[in-house]
Amino acid sequence: KNEITGFDSHFLWGGATAANQVEGAFDKDGKGLSTADMVPYIPKSKRGMNMAMDVTSEYIEDVLAGKREDRFPKRDGVDFYHRYKEDIALFAELGFKVFRLSINWARIFPNGDDAKPNEKGLQFYENVFKELKKYKIEPLVTLSHYETPLALTRKYNGWYSRDVIGFFTRYAETVFTRYKDLVKYWLTFNEINVMTHSPYTGGGVLIDRVPNKTSDQIAYQAVHHQFVASAIATKLAHEIIPGSQVGCMLARMQTYPVTNHPDDILKAQRDNDLNLFFTDVHAKGEYPSYMNRFFAENEIVIEKEAEDDTILKQYPVDFISFSYYMSISVTTHGDHEDTVGNLVKGAVKNQYLESSDWGWQIDPKGLRVTLRDFHNRYGKPLFIVENGLGAYDTVETDGTIKDTYRMDYLKQHIEQMKEAVKDGVNLLGYTAWGPIDLISMSTSEMSKRYGFIYVDQDDEGNGTLNRSKKASFAWYKNVIATNGEEL
Numbered sequence: 001k002n003e004i005t006g007f008d009s010h011f012l013w014g015g016a017t018a019a020n021q022v023e024g025a026f027d028k029d030g031k032g033l034s035t036a037d038m039v040p041y042i043p044k045s046k047r048g049m050n051m052a053m054d055v056t057s058e059y060i061e062d063v064l065a066g067k068r069e070d071r072f073p074k075r076d077g078v079d080f081y082h083r084y085k086e087d088i089a090l091f092a093e094l095g096f097k098v099f100r101l102s103i104n105w106a107r108i109f110p111n112g113d114d115a116k117p118n119e120k121g122l123q124f125y126e127n128v129f130k131e132l133k134k135y136k137i138e139p140l141v142t143l144s145h146y147e148t149p150l151a152l153t154r155k156y157n158g159w160y161s162r163d164v165i166g167f168f169t170r171y172a173e174t175v176f177t178r179y180k181d182l183v184k185y186w187l188t189f190n191e192i193n194v195m196t197h198s199p200y201t202g203g204g205v206l207i208d209r210v211p212n213k214t215s216d217q218i219a220y221q222a223v224h225h226q227f228v229a230s231a232i233a234t235k236l237a238h239e240i241i242p243g244s245q246v247g248c249m250l251a252r253m254q255t256y257p258v259t260n261h262p263d264d265i266l267k268a269q270r271d272n273d274l275n276l277f278f279t280d281v282h283a284k285g286e287y288p289s290y291m292n293r294f295f296a297e298n299e300i301v302i303e304k305e306a307e308d309d310t311i312l313k314q315y316p317v318d319f320i321s322f323s324y325y326m327s328i329s330v331t332t333h334g335d336h337e338d339t340v341g342n343l344v345k346g347a348v349k350n351q352y353l354e355s356s357d358w359g360w361q362i363d364p365k366g367l368r369v370t371l372r373d374f375h376n377r378y379g380k381p382l383f384i385v386e387n388g389l390g391a392y393d394t395v396e397t398d399g400t401i402k403d404t405y406r407m408d409y410l411k412q413h414i415e416q417m418k419e420a421v422k423d424g425v426n427l428l429g430y431t432a433w434g435p436i437d438l439i440s441m442s443t444s445e446m447s448k449r450y451g452f453i454y455v456d457q458d459d460e461g462n463g464t465l466n467r468s469k470k471a472s473f474a475w476y477k478n479v480i481a482t483n484g485e486e487l
């Protein structure tokens, strides 16, 4: 029968987190400091719509010397380190088939370049993976989610140094060997393209330490090192864990032209290329020719070793994963209001879309566009590993939280995801971002919530950390139970 159906029975439904945003226990059991531990909370009144992710060398040294009074919310997270059993039980109740989490590299190699791994760190993740196994929840593990060991930043300037490739691949080999019977799905670098927006976040790179170079010149060199490291990690995973699947991860910025003026079309096409460059290298195993001109015009010369191109070509990723929160609109005409100021410079308002309280333009159909584009460009399996609505939640006097806005957002995106699957896209799964409230990556706020599970903690770090179910909890549970039929 010629019937077009939705998700197959193996579709991986779940949720996604990152170690530095949930775990806390930043200095427990031998963990070293990571880059995320140095990012302060700056209230919105002082920060405006800007992201607060970048720090300088001077700031880091001042913090270490005890000269700053700032609070660092990612050091405390939401205490997943001690409450993982309770949290995983809730994920199991939601019916998760998959749970995306990251390993904090600095728990395993506290300084990044240590001779031996930290056993207590290894044990922690083994406990977590075993707890997931109890409920038949498949872990999807990110090796690097904005958590470079701070010592690598101070000693080597993070990923700007080629030396870090060796430290990373040793870390990857260590965790592949240790968890080979527990983890099959791996991601190498979270949102690898973020390096070009924030080299400190993306790779522990401090721009102020490289005189006479632009931020782009530094970032693309650091990204090159990550590409090589990712390819070597992919090779190692395949050797150590038969049947393992390794993916790359992109913050997808689907970009539309505001008008049908050919200049706008070309601008959008170019911006899309600059975003898809990262998945092009990961998936096709070579630098695309359109980058030659960009590199030449920006005086970027990537220093490569002789073997790099062969390594990239030999070990492409098995699947493409990405985060999707919004779309971007661009124009060559100067008369449009800049509304997406906290994320992408130069992006302008799309009159057909609404925005979140943080100015992110909500575009469910853009997800379908993205999925179709990826599918046509690569023909590889896809995995949506982040999607969701950061929003303020209100706890009613009876303790309930009626987050209908969150359900609406997710429903509309899942609908489009279903359409894309019907269009023929090969989609492995969907992990909603932050199934449990966590610390915001870009603003270190607690009040920018994504969860089905509420965590009692405010922006200042006050609260019981108690977990409770929002209205969206029962809703998402039913979505999974009906394999996306009832939304």
Ligand code: BG6
Residues within 6 Å of the ligand: 018, 021, 190, 191, 251, 323, 386, 390, 433, 439, 440, 441, 442, 443, 448
């Ligand atoms: C992605 C990151 O950029 O978006 C996550 O991979 C992050 O770490 C998520 O939390 C949402 O961003 P934010 O700034 O709302 O936390």
